[in-house]
Amino acid sequence: MKEHLPPPLVSVLDATSETCLIVSGTSGIGKTTLLRTAARHSGLPTNWVSIAADEADWPFSGLSAFLATLRTSLFDKLSDLLDPDNVFTTARRIHRTLRTRSAPHTLFCVDDADLLDPASARVVNYLARRLTGTGLSLLMTTTDATKPTPFAALPTLVYPGMPAPAMTALVTAHAGRDIHPAVRDHIVLVAEGNPTTAIELVDGLTETHLTGRHLPVVPLSVGPRTMARVTAQQHAAAEPGTDALLEHLSTAGYTPVASLTALMPHALPALDHLERHGLVKRTNDTAQIVSMALRCAVYWGMDTATRLARHAALAAVAAPDTAEHVWHASFAQPAEGEPDADGNALLAHSVSLATPETAHIAAQFVARALHLGVSSPDEADTLLRLATEFLQLGWLGHARLYTEYALESHTSARTRLRLVTMMVQLQFLSHHIVFDTVALDTLQHYANELPDEAVQLLAQLVIYRTERWEPQIARGYATLLRDLLGQTTTPSRRVGMRALALLSTESDGHVDSGWARRGTSQAFLNAARTGDTADLIDRARMLSLAEQYDEAREIYRLLLNRTARINHLAELTVRMGALENEFLAGNFRELFTSAAALSHTNVAPGFCHPTGVLVEALYRLEDDDEHPVQEVLDRLYSRYNADKNPHLSARMDAHRGSYELTTGNLNNARRLLLRAQAAATHVPKHFIRLDAELVETLVRMGQMEEAKKVTAALRTAVASCPSRWGALALNRCLALIADPEESVDRFTTLIGSYSITDSGYDHARALSAFARRLDALNMPREARRHEQMAVAGFQTVGLPRWARALTHDANTPTTSLEENLNTEELRIADLVAQGLRTNEIASRVLMSVRSVESRLTHIYRTLGVSSRSEVAGALRRFVG
Numbered sequence: 001m002k003e004h005l006p007p008p009l010v011s012v013l014d015a016t017s018e019t020c021l022i023v024s025g026t027s028g029i030g031k032t033t034l035l036r037t038a039a040r041h042s043g044l045p046t047n048w049v050s051i052a053a054d055e056a057d058w059p060f061s062g063l064s065a066f067l068a069t070l071r072t073s074l075f076d077k078l079s080d081l082l083d084p085d086n087v088f089t090t091a092r093r094i095h096r097t098l099r100t101r102s103a104p105h106t107l108f109c110v111d112d113a114d115l116l117d118p119a120s121a122r123v124v125n126y127l128a129r130r131l132t133g134t135g136l137s138l139l140m141t142t143t144d145a146t147k148p149t150p151f152a153a154l155p156t157l158v159y160p161g162m163p164a165p166a167m168t169a170l171v172t173a174h175a176g177r178d179i180h181p182a183v184r185d186h187i188v189l190v191a192e193g194n195p196t197t198a199i200e201l202v203d204g205l206t207e208t209h210l211t212g213r214h215l216p217v218v219p220l221s222v223g224p225r226t227m228a229r230v231t232a233q234q235h236a237a238a239e240p241g242t243d244a245l246l247e248h249l250s251t252a253g254y255t256p257v258a259s260l261t262a263l264m265p266h267a268l269p270a271l272d273h274l275e276r277h278g279l280v281k282r283t284n285d286t287a288q289i290v291s292m293a294l295r296c297a298v299y300w301g302m303d304t305a306t307r308l309a310r311h312a313a314l315a316a317v318a319a320p321d322t323a324e325h326v327w328h329a330s331f332a333q334p335a336e337g338e339p340d341a342d343g344n345a346l347l348a349h350s351v352s353l354a355t356p357e358t359a360h361i362a363a364q365f366v367a368r369a370l371h372l373g374v375s376s377p378d379e380a381d382t383l384l385r386l387a388t389e390f391l392q393l394g395w396l397g398h399a400r401l402y403t404e405y406a407l408e409s410h411t412s413a414r415t416r417l418r419l420v421t422m423m424v425q426l427q428f429l430s431h432h433i434v435f436d437t438v439a440l441d442t443l444q445h446y447a448n449e450l451p452d453e454a455v456q457l458l459a460q461l462v463i464y465r466t467e468r469w470e471p472q473i474a475r476g477y478a479t480l481l482r483d484l485l486g487q488t489t490t491p492s493r494r495v496g497m498r499a500l501a502l503l504s505t506e507s508d509g510h511v512d513s514g515w516a517r518r519g520t521s522q523a524f525l526n527a528a529r530t531g532d533t534a535d536l537i538d539r540a541r542m543l544s545l546a547e548q549y550d551e552a553r554e555i556y557r558l559l560l561n562r563t564a565r566i567n568h569l570a571e572l573t574v575r576m577g578a579l580e581n582e583f584l585a586g587n588f589r590e591l592f593t594s595a596a597a598l599s600h601t602n603v604a605p606g607f608c609h610p611t612g613v614l615v616e617a618l619y620r621l622e623d624d625d626e627h628p629v630q631e632v633l634d635r636l637y638s639r640y641n642a643d644k645n646p647h648l649s650a651r652m653d654a655h656r657g658s659y660e661l662t663t664g665n666l667n668n669a670r671r672l673l674l675r676a677q678a679a680a681t682h683v684p685k686h687f688i689r690l691d692a693e694l695v696e697t698l699v700r701m702g703q704m705e706e707a708k709k710v711t712a713a714l715r716t717a718v719a720s721c722p723s724r725w726g727a728l729a730l731n732r733c734l735a736l737i738a739d740p741e742e743s744v745d746r747f748t749t750l751i752g753s754y755s756i757t758d759s760g761y762d763h764a765r766a767l768s769a770f771a772r773r774l775d776a777l778n779m780p781r782e783a784r785r786h787e788q789m790a791v792a793g794f795q796t797v798g799l800p801r802w803a804r805a806l807t808h809d810a811n812t813p814t815t816s817l818e819e820n821l822n823t824e825e826l827r828i829a830d831l832v833a834q835g836l837r838t839n840e841i842a843s844r845v846l847m848s849v850r851s852v853e854s855r856l857t858h859i860y861r862t863l864g865v866s867s868r869s870e871v872a873g874a875l876r877r878f879v880g
Helices: 007-012 031-042 061-068 087-100 118-128 164-175 181-191 195-203 224-236 242-250 257-263 267-276 292-301 304-317 323-329 344-353 359-372 379-393 396-407 413-431 436-446 451-467 471-485 490-508 513-518 522-528 533-545 549-560 568-585 588-600 610-623 626-638 646-663 666-679 691-700 704-720 724-737 740-753 760-776 780-796 800-811 823-833 838-845 849-863 868-879
Strands: 020-025 046-050 106-111 136-143 156-158 280-283 286-289
Touching: 007 020, 007 031, 007 136, 020 031, 031 106, 031 136, 046 061, 061 087, 061 118, 087 118, 118 136, 164 181, 164 195, 181 195, 181 292, 181 359, 181 396, 195 224, 224 242, 224 292, 242 257, 242 267, 242 280, 242 286, 242 292, 242 304, 257 267, 257 286, 257 304, 267 280, 286 292, 304 323, 323 344, 323 359, 344 359, 344 379, 359 379, 359 396, 379 396, 379 413, 379 568, 396 413, 413 436, 413 451, 436 451, 451 471, 451 490, 471 490, 490 533, 533 549, 533 568, 549 568, 568 588, 568 610, 588 610, 610 626, 610 646, 610 800, 646 666, 646 691, 646 800, 666 691, 691 704, 691 724, 691 760, 704 724, 724 740, 724 760, 740 760, 760 780, 760 800, 780 800, 823 838, 823 849, 823 868, 838 849, 849 868
Parallel strands: 020 136, 020 156, 046 106, 106 136
Antiparallel strands: 280 286
16 A cells, blocks of 8 residues: 555655655665555556665766666767766766656655766756656655765655564564564564564574574574674764673663763763664653664673672662662572572562553563463463453453463463453454354353353353454353353443343344433543543444444544543543444444554554455555455465455455446355355344345346345335345345336436435445446436446545546456357347347247247346346447
8 A cells, every 4th residue: 555655755656756865874774675565556658776885986887777777779878978077977978868768657665876987876866856848756765874975955754674574474474474473573563664584583593493492592692784883883982881781781671871981981972972863762760772783782791700790789789679680680599508589479469560662671570480481370360461451452462362371370260260361352352363262162061150250251151253244153152151140240230231231232233222212412422531441432333234324433433532641442442442443334444544553553553453454455465466455365274274264255246246246246245245145144134234235236137036036025024124235235135126117216316215325335336236227228328327327436435446437347348248048049139239139039949938938038147137118228338
């Protein structure tokens, strides 16, 4: 998506733009990958220029490489353009020649432009300021360096590094799928957007460390390229005392300034110097190394004796029993006869450190504690508490790791039930699967003994199976849940009742729309600004299901404005609910915008975003970029098992089937829509919303009896579970299966019944269906008018590709008649168009009446019509 690229980069990719942008960043941070991604999305012809470092002293060597990529006779004689004695003259000649070339707009990408020889750099700098009229856009990468470059005054994007989702994918691909999420997330954190550092960190760990069976020692050991890069930064800022200060700081995530001044008389001037160079930052009374990679490099750059000495010195000046003292003392070598240090104190202190500001410090404390070993009887309960805190912070991998370690330790029955509940939640949030087997086994042993904890676990199972559109399984858990509700306390009972209410709403489709509307009064919205987040999320969800999309959107926006006061898990739930609301509303423009905004945030990167990934897949389909589409679909079907997840597979198939219908590919449309219908058998029809599209497909294929069966089933569903969408969809189906004259009347009434609060997507679909019907009835002028309204509707809701496909389907059939009808059938179709009856046609073509009728069935299906009166219009459409 272009929306995922930095805005300054997007502006350069505009086909009408003739501008230049420098992308600057540290070596190995992924600048070239960013440019390749940008070039692929631009759709422009792209010329790549790589500068050779060993030619940096050759005059005009870089410029020769630059011009050679143009492959034009204008530059065949470089000697006519290059004047070694006058760079300005050379620049003017090349600029004049560029303005006379006739070629499509071209994107130039120059990698490592700071390696250009001085003469070439000055010419390129001259051209970059005068691109207007050349038909060129220019992207160049440079590496942060101390020496100045001629490009300093050009527009520059300082690239901070590869975004977290891309880094996560890179680490997973390099380490393998078995890498533990906590280890993966820690590598991503230390790498700080630098792919080279990430790969070196992976290569430096053993398989047991990568899989989480043994926790790696922190800080991690970096590779040679990263060591060279960050050491160069350290040396560039070196002054007396700075190296020793960095060594002390590298031993911990943060260090009190008082401890540093106690050990080093000149610590404050050294701190000021390092802070000015951006290597150290001070917060309140503590100091820390800014770059985690630099901290790792400095720490492992010391020999063992020096590291232990630094730890011992800081432990000696720290107040007893503080987190600082406990951390550094854990590295002390025990005296002869004394027991080895354990991790009990470290684990106890980690709980108070589990805050948004110091979560990474807490994770290091836990890793050190588990590395040393914990003998406390409260180990499992402490790890569960840490897992809960890290889950709320969005550190899903660490929450899972602590839960796994806790489950392997000796626990009480109550703690085990809570741990299993946590594991169920983590599995669903990470992969959208339900951890049934262990949960049911645990319930069988402890449910009657501990009803409160059992209800909490059963509520999770009910909610997650319901969200996967598997209400038949959820009802089984609901039965067990109801049996225990009478034995529980109020908090657990409230959780259980909320789960049952969700199941009732999403399996039966009954929503009290009056209650939902009452929730949108101004008084309610004012109270909501300080209200309970969970209650507000439930209220917004009910409003979506009650088709009150604007009101639901208002609550979601209100909640997102409160993100500073809600945890990451709640924020993610709100964002996913907002996506679901726009999906049901058919507002794809807002849907795609919200999904793009979510991809730019770092909200709970380890959480499963099934709806987000589904929306990204839909966007990629709309963007018509085949490679990214396949990549996202692979992720959807592999990581989230979409083929076994009705919520994902039915949604995707329904959307793709509707698009195939728009393009006129009826066989594919029928296959996808029927598959989606089968996957969503157990959910209310207004959740999946495909019946009208399926009926239109069947009617256009001549399968009128099947279309009538689908319409009858929809009528029954709407009667038992009324909804605005259901009423409109049923009326569209009735218009599709009606006789020609009645069909026009029904469609006219239907189109006039849509209001501004109804789904714009459904309105466009109804207009499209009416246009096709009018085409078949030989009413081209009215057909084009409604088609134009449908095109405008699809564009308004954010589906321009559908608008283009609709026009293409109307004017240019995807196949010719000769490919689908033989000579006899073509003749029969022509006679039908002339108004002859079946027995008259049989006499003309020398066939039996039954044979003619058999061929007419195939003709109707091929033309997408359902009656003789529609054949003439369909033939004209195919012939053009």
